[in-house]
Amino acid sequence: MLSVTDADVARMRDQLFFEEPDLGRKLSRFWLLLVLAAVIASAGVVADSTATVIGAMIVAPLMVPILGTLLAVVLADRRNLLRCLALVLTGAVAVVAIGYLLGVFVTGDVTAATNGQVAGRVSPRIVDLLAALATGAVGSIALARDDIADTLPGVAIAISLVPPLAVVGLTLESGATSDSLGALLLFTANVSAILASGLVVMGAYRVHRRVTVKPDGTERRVRRGRAVAVIVASLVVVSVPLALSSQRINAITTTEADVNHTAGAWAESSGWEVVSVTSRPDVVVVRATGQLPEPDPEELRARLDDAGLRDVKVELELIPITEIDI
Numbered sequence: 001m002l003s004v005t006d007a008d009v010a011r012m013r014d015q016l017f018f019e020e021p022d023l024g025r026k027l028s029r030f031w032l033l034l035v036l037a038a039v040i041a042s043a044g045v046v047a048d049s050t051a052t053v054i055g056a057m058i059v060a061p062l063m064v065p066i067l068g069t070l071l072a073v074v075l076a077d078r079r080n081l082l083r084c085l086a087l088v089l090t091g092a093v094a095v096v097a098i099g100y101l102l103g104v105f106v107t108g109d110v111t112a113a114t115n116g117q118v119a120g121r122v123s124p125r126i127v128d129l130l131a132a133l134a135t136g137a138v139g140s141i142a143l144a145r146d147d148i149a150d151t152l153p154g155v156a157i158a159i160s161l162v163p164p165l166a167v168v169g170l171t172l173e174s175g176a177t178s179d180s181l182g183a184l185l186l187f188t189a190n191v192s193a194i195l196a197s198g199l200v201v202m203g204a205y206r207v208h209r210r211v212t213v214k215p216d217g218t219e220r221r222v223r224r225g226r227a228v229a230v231i232v233a234s235l236v237v238v239s240v241p242l243a244l245s246s247q248r249i250n251a252i253t254t255t256e257a258d259v260n261h262t263a264g265a266w267a268e269s270s271g272w273e274v275v276s277v278t279s280r281p282d283v284v285v286v287r288a289t290g291q292l293p294e295p296d297p298e299e300l301r302a303r304l305d306d307a308g309l310r311d312v313k314v315e316l317e318l319i320p321i322t323e324i325d326i
Helices: 006-016 023-046 052-059 063-074 076-104 126-144 146-158 163-173 179-204 225-267 295-304
Strands: 273-280 285-290 314-319
Touching: 006 063, 006 126, 023 052, 023 076, 023 163, 052 146, 052 163, 052 273, 063 076, 063 179, 063 225, 076 146, 076 163, 076 285, 126 146, 126 179, 126 225, 225 273, 225 285, 225 295, 295 314
Parallel strands: 285 314
Antiparallel strands: 273 285
16 A cells, blocks of 8 residues: 655655745745746747746746645645745746746747747647646655655656746736736646646555644644645636637637648649648638749639638738749
């Protein structure tokens, strides 16, 4: 049967809780690394650099108070629960503020339409939640078992915490509110998944049986059942917009594929080639290139109607190519 010892619990408390006698050192370390990670993540998003963003994930210490929140719930430790929750919330606000401030000095808007790092974080789906659940489970197992703690850097990379918050700040400054809400949803879903899967892992390792209560009864305890209900409810709540987002993305992907098939046949019949099919709000953009004369747009509309795409609004971009021998 899976179980942990009192020594394991003491080790986890030392890793995750911000307590005396090392309270000042742990807090200074947390804020120093968080600010630097926020700057790195924001710069990486602006530069559209995946490597830089991954570096920010490794540096970011936000996973510590999140797992600390989990451990505090399991151990019914009210003081550390409130302290870790406060660090998660204030840390998240700080990263958003840093992203916003960096956006002020950036030329041009940083939005999903112009930046791949932003686009990858503003439309979370159910599959992202499933990945976060699995990653949270790995992180909790690595916490409970010190013999596999070397997996934690991989957990930091797999679970996206600071980059979505940086995206929230950058897109807020750019006026892209919908992008900001999407990135905030991704962060919230990841936190909920970490806590939910962590509860299962901690339950499997029977960590709750290592709770110690002061004999004088002066220590206020967490109502564990209520806290667990809140975590489960938050997971259910975030699942709804993620499911809707997944459905919308699947519909867009299907429509783009159908339009690409029909437009490709239409362009080929005139010696042209479709080079891209992309979606914007309420319109599918078809870009084709070839030599003059241009193919007939009305014929494309007729073919789309015949293919059952009558309700799809299409914007056609025709780029003629002229070949000159010199």
